Amino acid sequence: MLIQLAIRNVLAYRKHSVITFLLGAVSTALLVFSSAWNDGSHQQMIKNAVEIYSGYIQITGAEFRKSPSFEHLLFNVEKLQKDVEAVAGVDLFSPRFDSFVLYSVGEKAVGGMLTGIDPEKERRISRLYSSLKEGRYLSKTDTNQLYIGNELARRLKLQVGDELAFVGSGADYSFAADKLIVKGIFQTGLFEFDATSAFLAKPYFDMIMAAENLATHGIVLPHDTQQADIVAKNIGRKIGAEFQSASWMETMAPLVKSMKLDSVFGYITLGIIFIVIFFVIMIYTLLAVFARIREIGIMRAVGTTPRQILGILLLESSILGFISVVAGGLIGAVFAYYFNVHPMVFSGMEEQFKQYGLAVSAMPTAFEPFTILRDMLVMFVLLLLSTLYPIIKVNRYQPIEAMHHV
Amino acid sequence: MLLLPQIIYAENANDIIEKVVDNLNGKTAIMEISMVVKTSRAERTMKMKSYSIGQEKSFIKILYPKKDEGITFLKLDNSMWQYVPRIEKTIKIPASMMLQSWMGSDFSNDDLVKESSLSDDYDHALIAETEDDYNLELHPKADAAVVWGKILMSVSKQYYLPVTVSYFDEDGVLIRELLYTDVKAYGKRFYPSRWVMTPKTADKKGHETRIIVSDVIFDMEVDENYFTKRALKRFSR
Numbered sequence: 001m002l003i004q005l006a007i008r009n010v011l012a013y014r015k016h017s018v019i020t021f022l023l024g025a026v027s028t029a030l031l032v033f034s035s036a037w038n039d040g041s042h043q044q045m046i047k048n049a050v051e052i053y054s055g056y057i058q059i060t061g062a063e064f065r066k067s068p069s070f071e072h073l074l075f076n077v078e079k080l081q082k083d084v085e086a087v088a089g090v091d092l093f094s095p096r097f098d099s100f101v102l103y104s105v106g107e108k109a110v111g112g113m114l115t116g117i118d119p120e121k122e123r124r125i126s127r128l129y130s131s132l133k134e135g136r137y138l139s140k141t142d143t144n145q146l147y148i149g150n151e152l153a154r155r156l157k158l159q160v161g162d163e164l165a166f167v168g169s170g171a172d173y174s175f176a177a178d179k180l181i182v183k184g185i186f187q188t189g190l191f192e193f194d195a196t197s198a199f200l201a202k203p204y205f206d207m208i209m210a211a212e213n214l215a216t217h218g219i220v221l222p223h224d225t226q227q228a229d230i231v232a233k234n235i236g237r238k239i240g241a242e243f244q245s246a247s248w249m250e251t252m253a254p255l256v257k258s259m260k261l262d263s264v265f266g267y268i269t270l271g272i273i274f275i276v277i278f279f280v281i282m283i284y285t286l287l288a289v290f291a292r293i294r295e296i297g298i299m300r301a302v303g304t305t306p307r308q309i310l311g312i313l314l315l316e317s318s319i320l321g322f323i324s325v326v327a328g329g330l331i332g333a334v335f336a337y338y339f340n341v342h343p344m345v346f347s348g349m350e351e352q353f354k355q356y357g358l359a360v361s362a363m364p365t366a367f368e369p370f371t372i373l374r375d376m377l378v379m380f381v382l383l384l385l386s387t388l389y390p391i392i393k394v395n396r397y398q399p400i401e402a403m404h405h406v
Numbered sequence: 407m408l409l410l411p412q413i414i415y416a417e418n419a420n421d422i423i424e425k426v427v428d429n430l431n432g433k434t435a436i437m438e439i440s441m442v443v444k445t446s447r448a449e450r451t452m453k454m455k456s457y458s459i460g461q462e463k464s465f466i467k468i469l470y471p472k473k474d475e476g477i478t479f480l481k482l483d484n485s486m487w488q489y490v491p492r493i494e495k496t497i498k499i500p501a502s503m504m505l506q507s508w509m510g511s512d513f514s515n516d517d518l519v520k521e522s523s524l525s526d527d528y529d530h531a532l533i534a535e536t537e538d539d540y541n542l543e544l545h546p547k548a549d550a551a552v553v554w555g556k557i558l559m560s561v562s563k564q565y566y567l568p569v570t571v572s573y574f575d576e577d578g579v580l581i582r583e584l585l586y587t588d589v590k591a592y593g594k595r596f597y598p599s600r601w602v603m604t605p606k607t608a609d610k611k612g613h614e615t616r617i618i619v620s621d622v623i624f625d626m627e628v629d630e631n632y633f634t635k636r637a638l639k640r641f642s643r
Contacts, residue, residue, distance in 0.1 A: 067609040071446060104497050111502060165493035172448055173510030175474050177490045 002308065006315035016288040020281065020317075020383075021324045027277045028328025028379040029335070031270065032372050033365070036336035038266045040366035042259040044343075049255055050248045052127045052188045053197075055219035056228040059084065059093070059235065059245050064217065070171055074215040080239065084220060087238050089231040091223050094121035095215035097205060101168030101176075103198070105156045112152055112196045114166060116205025125219045128186060128199065135160035135184035142201040145183035151195035153185050160185060170210035178208050220245075278386045286390040289313065296394060297402025306395050313391040314384075321383035329376040333367070340367040419530035422540055425566040426559075427461065427525045432595060432624035434459050439619050443511045446612030452509060457632045464518070465632040467641060474509070476642040481518055482633060489638035496638050505553060512582065512603045512615040516553060527552050538563055554581075565589055565596045580606045592622040 010017050050056055059080070061072035074080055077095045084093040097116040102109050119138035123129040128147070129137050138147045148158065158164060160182050167177040180200070187194055206212045222231040232247035239245065249256055289296075296309060343364035394402075434457075441452045452471065458464035466479040476491040486499045504516040527550035534541040544557040555576035560569045571584040582605045586598035601617040631637055 069609045071609060071611070102497065102500075102503060104493075104495060107498075109497055109500055111500075165490075165495050167488070167490060167493075167497060169507065169510045172450065173443060173445060173507065174450060175477065175509050177493050179493050 002311050003315055006312050006319060009312065009316050010319055013288065013292070016284075017320055019284065020288075020320050021327070023277065023281055023284075024321060024324025024379065024383050025328035025331065027274065028325050028376060029332040030273070030328075031375045031379055032329055032332025033335050034266065034270055035371055035375050036332070036340070036365040036367060037363075038263055039368065039371065040336075040340065041363045042263065043366055044363055046248070046252065046255060046259060049252055052131075052190055053193060054248065054251055055125050056222055056225050057220035057232045057235065057245060057247050058251050059218040059220060059239070059243055060216070062242055062244050065244060065246070068216070070173065073171065074218060074243070075213075077213050077215045077218070080218065080243070083239050084218070084235055087231065087235050089222050089224065089227055089234065091221040092121055092124065093218050093220050094118050094125050095202070095218045097171070097202065097209065097211045097214060098216045099168050099171075099209060101166045103152070103156055103164055103166050105158060105162070105164045108156060110152070110155050112198060114168060114205075115197065115199050116202035116209065116211060117199050118202050122199075125221045127188060131186040131188045133185045133187045135182065137184050138199060138201050140201055140203065142183065143204045144178055144180045144200075146180040146198050146200060147184045147186060148182055148198040149194035149196065150185050150187035151191060152198060153182065155195065158182050158185075168209070170208070171214050172210045174210060176209050274382065278382060281383065281386040282389060285317070285387045286393070289390045289394045293394060293397065293402050297397065297399050297404075300399035300402065310391060310395055313387075313394075317384060317387035317391070321380050321387075325376045325380045325383065328379065329372055332375070333369075333372050336365045336372070337367045339365040419532040419540075419542055420525075422532070422542060422561055422566065423525050423528075423530050423544075426561055426568055429565065429567050429595065429597070431458065431461050434625055434628040436623045436626065436628060437619060438621045439617055441509075441511055442616040442618070443509075444612075444614045444616070452511075457628050459628055459630075459633070463633040465637060465641070466518075468509070477509075478638045478642050479518070480633065480635065480638050486515060486518065487635060487638055489642055491642050494639075496635060512605050512610070512613055523550070523552065524557075526550075528557065539569060562589075567596065567598055582606055593624050595622075595624045597622050597624075 059074065061074055064072040074095065081093050081095070084090055095118065099114050101112065101114040103112055103114075104110075117128070117138070119129075119140055119142070123137075133150055138145060146164070153159075156164060162182050163179055164182070165177065165179050167175070170176040202211075206214075220231070220235060222228050228247040229249055232245045232250075236243070236245035299309060300306070341364075343362040345362045437456045437458075439454055439456065441454065443450055443452070450471070452474065453469045454466055455469060456464060456466045462483055464479075464481045466481075468474045468477040478489045480487045480489075487496055488499060489496045499515050505514050507513070508515050508518055524544065528544035528546055531543045531545075532540055533543045539560040539562055542559045542561060544554075544559060546552045546554065554573050555578060556574040558570075558572040558574070560571075561567065562569050567589060568584075568586050570586075572580055573582050573584075575581050582603060585602045585604075586600070587602070588598060588600040589596050590599045597619065599619040601619075603615045603617075605613050632641065
């Protein structure tokens with residue numbers, strides 16, 4: 001009975017219904033899409049930063065991250081490898097050895113990092129392989145073949161096939177130097193990284209740097225990257241206090257924090273918009289309800305209880321709210337899905353993106369049904385709340401008063 | 407009148423440093439030394455020969471181990487070059503690498519280049535005197551490009567040679583300590599035949615570098631040819 005009346009009223013006051021519906025639907029679509037955009041761009045930034053080089057889980061000596069010296073290396077990499085790979089959820093473990101060296105070509109000398117990597121495993125844990133620009137990627141049996149960052153190569157004026165030399169110190173602090181040949185040049189798009197990094201296959205690196213069975217850190221690829229944090233903790237428990245096992249949430253803490261802060265600002269902006277929308281709907285409903293005050297007075301006079309009237313009016317706004325939230329949610333979801341599949345590309349803004357450590361300027365939105373439902377629920381509650389005050393207020397009138405209301 | 411004792415001290419301190427610098431360098435010196443670098447994990451030995459004229463010019467050639475044999479260093483005033491036979495290359499050590507370790511030891515490139523600047527770059531004050539030693543405090547001059555905030559040095563009265571040298575950073579934290587012991591006579595001069603550098607920072611715990619001087623010839627004519635960039639490669643063999 002009440003619901004029939006409510007539906008009839010919604011249809012009867014068509015203008016009011018359409019405007020309320022549009023306001024509700026547009027705001028819902030806006031909220032759903034903003035969330036998808038916020039989450040999507042943040043996830044993309046973190047994914048980039050993590051996947052280009054630093055990895056989902058890093059294992060170091062316990063003190064290494066505090067004081068990165070050769071005193072706090074991973075000393076028995078082979079054993080560590082077995083232990084780590086035995087942990088559930090671990091796909092693979094790949095050791096790396098970072099060292100600071102001086103590169104020299106002709107009279108020119110530039111400081112940079114020289115890192116020994118396992119070329120095969122590295123393909124899966126970082127984007128070094130897919131960032132190949134010229135020449136070829138490393139293979140396990142390579143000797144003095146260097147895979148060098150584009151900016152570093154440019155500073156040293158090197159092309160594929162050119163020779164350069166480096167001097168540095170081995171893991172035992174002894175003097176190390178060798179001639180190297182450029183095998184490939186990579187460009188990840190992270191400027192700092194491309195300007196300071198170069199790689200050798202680890203077997204050869206170990207020989208010239210006295211680094212056999214040693215590593216500065218190891219990267220773990222979990223089966224499910226969403227579970228990185230849990231897997232990192234499990235590894236930590238297994239390998240003991242001698243080591244530190246940290247997920248990207250720790251190793252990238254500053255980035256994660258800045259993303260959170262950015263989200264907060266995003267929600268504050270949205271919040272302000274929604275406060276405005278809230279009052280617009282409220283005032284509009286107030287006007288609409290008061291236009292019907294005579295009708296309400298008559299209903300009261302013929303014996304409808306205030307409770308029933310409250311019920312009818314609440315049902316009306318629930319029906320309207322529900323329809324607009326569903327419609328808006330669908331529209332928002334369609335956009336979120338579309339830009340998830342076809343990311344927005346900001347060409348010409350690469351410089352700004354670089355500051356966030358972003359290699360590409362394509363930004364997909366996140367498409368997460370759970371988040372969309374959450375946003376729809378928030379909007380529904382908001383729409384209902386905005387009509388509550390006018391509805392309660394109109395119900396306070398006495399029937400006679402209401403009928404005479406102009 | 408009140409300032410007078412300090413002026414006398416200051417002069418004394420300067421004289422002491424001058425004598426110390428002269429005693430450590432001679433007019434010329436040809437030395438054979440071994441360097442033992444100890445870390446918390448391992449110990450390794452290097453042998454080398456050095457040729458120097460006063461404080462300004464020096465040439466060092468690594469003789470041992472085999473892997474590093476023939477690496478040569480040339481220091482002229484404030485610049486330093488290195489020749490590495492494995493890569494057939496002469497490298498000028500850039501300013502940014504000056505604080506890096508020299509051949510993996512607890513000495514830095516800067517120590518080799520700037521060892522002489524104790525007399526020029528620092529203000530010296532005699533802060534105490536015991537029966538055997540003078541205790542000096544060295545503060546960098548305002549415009550001196552040096553890395554230490556303060557140096558404390560005790561100098562033996564008998565030989566005018568340093569006994570201990572403590573290096574502090576700008577915050578007054580002790581970074582490392584150098585001990586000179588086993589003074590022996592080489593010709594007319596006395597010279598400490600054993601130096602031990604111990605870093606005091608947490609990241610270098612367990613590290614130590616010992617220099618053992620096996621032979622020194624002072625004040626003999628040294629071939630000027632050693633102090634050219636060409637010599638780096640020529641005398642590498």
